[in-house]
Amino acid sequence: xxxxxxxxxxxxxxxxxxxxxxxxxxxxxxxxxxxxxxxxxxxxxxxxxxxxxxxxxxxxxxxxxxxxxxxxxxxxxxxxxxxxxxxxxxxxxxxxxxxxxxxxxxxxxxxxxxxxxxxxxxxxxxxxxxxxxxxxxxxxxxxxxxxxxxxxxxxxxxxxxxxxxxxxxxxxxxxxxxxxxxxxxxxxxxxxxxxxxxxxxxxxxxxxxxxxxxxxxxxxxxxxxxxxxxxxxxxxxxxxxxxxxxxxxxxxxxxxxxxxxxxxxxxxxxxxxxxxxxxxxxxxxxxxxxxxxxxxxx
Amino acid sequence: xxxxxxxxxxxxxxxxxxxxxxxxxxxxxxxxxxxxxxxxxxxxxxxxxxxxxxxxxxxxxxxxxxxxxxxxxxxxxxxxxxxxxxxxxxxxxxxxxxxxxxxxxxxxxxxxxxxxxxxxxxxxxxxxxxxxxxxxxxxxxxxxxxxxxxxxxxxxxxxxxxxxxxxxxxxxxx
Numbered sequence: 001x002x003x004x005x006x007x008x009x010x011x012x013x014x015x016x017x018x019x020x021x022x023x024x025x026x027x028x029x030x031x032x033x034x035x036x037x038x039x040x041x042x043x044x045x046x047x048x049x050x051x052x053x054x055x056x057x058x059x060x061x062x063x064x065x066x067x068x069x070x071x072x073x074x075x076x077x078x079x080x081x082x083x084x085x086x087x088x089x090x091x092x093x094x095x096x097x098x099x100x101x102x103x104x105x106x107x108x109x110x111x112x113x114x115x116x117x118x119x120x121x122x123x124x125x126x127x128x129x130x131x132x133x134x135x136x137x138x139x140x141x142x143x144x145x146x147x148x149x150x151x152x153x154x155x156x157x158x159x160x161x162x163x164x165x166x167x168x169x170x171x172x173x174x175x176x177x178x179x180x181x182x183x184x185x186x187x188x189x190x191x192x193x194x195x196x197x198x199x200x201x202x203x204x205x206x207x208x209x210x211x212x213x214x215x216x217x218x219x220x221x222x223x224x225x226x227x228x229x230x231x232x233x234x235x236x237x238x239x240x241x242x243x244x245x246x247x248x249x250x251x252x253x254x255x256x257x258x259x260x261x262x263x264x265x266x267x268x269x270x271x272x273x274x275x276x277x278x279x280x281x282x283x284x285x286x287x288x289x290x291x292x293x294x295x296x297x298x
Numbered sequence: 299x300x301x302x303x304x305x306x307x308x309x310x311x312x313x314x315x316x317x318x319x320x321x322x323x324x325x326x327x328x329x330x331x332x333x334x335x336x337x338x339x340x341x342x343x344x345x346x347x348x349x350x351x352x353x354x355x356x357x358x359x360x361x362x363x364x365x366x367x368x369x370x371x372x373x374x375x376x377x378x379x380x381x382x383x384x385x386x387x388x389x390x391x392x393x394x395x396x397x398x399x400x401x402x403x404x405x406x407x408x409x410x411x412x413x414x415x416x417x418x419x420x421x422x423x424x425x426x427x428x429x430x431x432x433x434x435x436x437x438x439x440x441x442x443x444x445x446x447x448x449x450x451x452x453x454x455x456x457x458x459x460x461x462x463x464x465x466x467x468x469x470x471x472x
Contacts, residue, residue, distance in 0.1 A: 001356050001357075002335050002336075002337070003335040004335070005314070005315070005333070005335055006315070006334055006335060007315045007334065008315065008317055008334030008378070008380050010380075010381075010383070031378075034376060034377060034378070034381075035358065035376060038337075038358075038376045038377065038378065039357060039358045039376060041335075042337075042356070042357070042375075043357075051334065051378075053378075053380075053381060055381065080370070100442075103446070104361070104445055104446025105371070105424065105442070105443055105444075105445060105446045106361055106364055106371050106372055106373050106424065106446040106447075107358070107373070107376075107446065109370040109371060109372050109427075110370075110372050110373075110376070110377070191445040191446065192359065192445070192446055
């Protein structure tokens with residue numbers, strides 16, 4: 001299979017890349033990891049006339065933490081970099097749990113977190129993790145930079161709010177006020193498949209009280225779902241079994257699954273509740289008593 | 299490398315975009331003129347005649363086309379050939395020396411790590427990144443590293459054994 005014919009540019013500076021996109025307009029597309037875009041082009045679901053390959057841009061392959069605890073992930077940071085990151089393992093349990101579950105090792109060597117969020121596949125894992133953590137995308141365009149919360153950035157299946165001449169250069173994950181807990185669980189038919197159901201839980205706790213809760217769902221709706229009612233059920237409370245049950249029920253109610261070859265809508269909704277319960281139980285005071293689970297990723 | 303662009307419409311015929319790239323493959327430096335839509339897997343197989351890299355699914359699922367790009371295992375059907383510019387590619391043909399097999403190749407022979415052999419080059423390339431990163435992998439490490447490579451003969455047990463065999467051989471060789 002071949003993509004349809006296109007022109008290819010590999011700019012060496014961000015300004016040059018933005019200028020190329022500006023001239024290309026709606027017919028231009030940014031290529032980073034290419035693990036979603038290239039397959040779409042081969043299937044002719046996407047037929048851009050101009051590809052602006054940003055892999056040669058300097059200084060975008062990082063992920064680092066600011067002194068205040070804010071985590072920044074550059075547009076060329078690969079999934080594999082995050083999977084092997086000591087920084088994430090030590091400070092970002094939800095991201096550390098998700099990174100090894102993205103696609104397969106070969107895709108993780110090339111694909112990027114920022115690209116995955118931009119692609120906005122309802123079954124993409126990073127958009128849920130970013131939503132649960134309250135992350136934002138930094139977009140660079142001819143007029144400068146702007147920061148867009150991921151919850152507003154993703155507007156629907158495969159849709160985001162980038163202008164045609166903007167490039168998402170960074171994802172920003174805000175610092176935690178309390179102690180971080182949480183994780184990511186994904187049901188997939190085999191390694192590398194898209195999520196049948198995915199659940200991201202990102203908690204901040206103070207003592208035994210949850211001070212902030214982020215819960216987002218993958219693959220059970222037209223786009224990433226922020227389970228706000230479930231988040232509200234946890235805020236300011238301790239992770240007791242009744243509280244966990246309430247949050248799990250609220251998250252399941254927020255899901256909008258469809259029956260397909262990966263499972264029935266009912267099954268998927270049930271799995272949302274199961275995953276929320278599992279993740280919250282691991283984060284709660286009884287975590288050590290739960291057998292057979294890896295516990296908190298940190 | 300000679301490239302033929304066929305089935306061109308009149309409008310296109312004067313205007314096919316072509317990019318000149320420099321890259322190395324299995325240690326040899328090359329220059330090629332490629333149309334941007336040419337996939338890396340096609341450059342390797344058709345352009346360079348290195349048919350050890352197999353095309354299985356052509357849809358980023360199976361891993362048969364795995365090659366190393368700057369030491370990282372990637373699916374060559376999901377990368378544009380033009381993106382190889384300035385990079386080092388290693389295919390299965392680059393594993394063996396002039397006179398002897400690479401320990402991975404020897405391991406697949408010793409442990410019967412292949413049946414039909416179609417997935418084997420991809421398995422070996424994914425395994426070669428693993429062994430470069432982790433010379434003493436557990437069985438679990440190997441299964442994890444090869445989880446993007448499908449074998450439809452269901453030969454996974456012996457594939458894992460083959461990689462363990464190669465790891466031990468490489469370690470004992472120091």
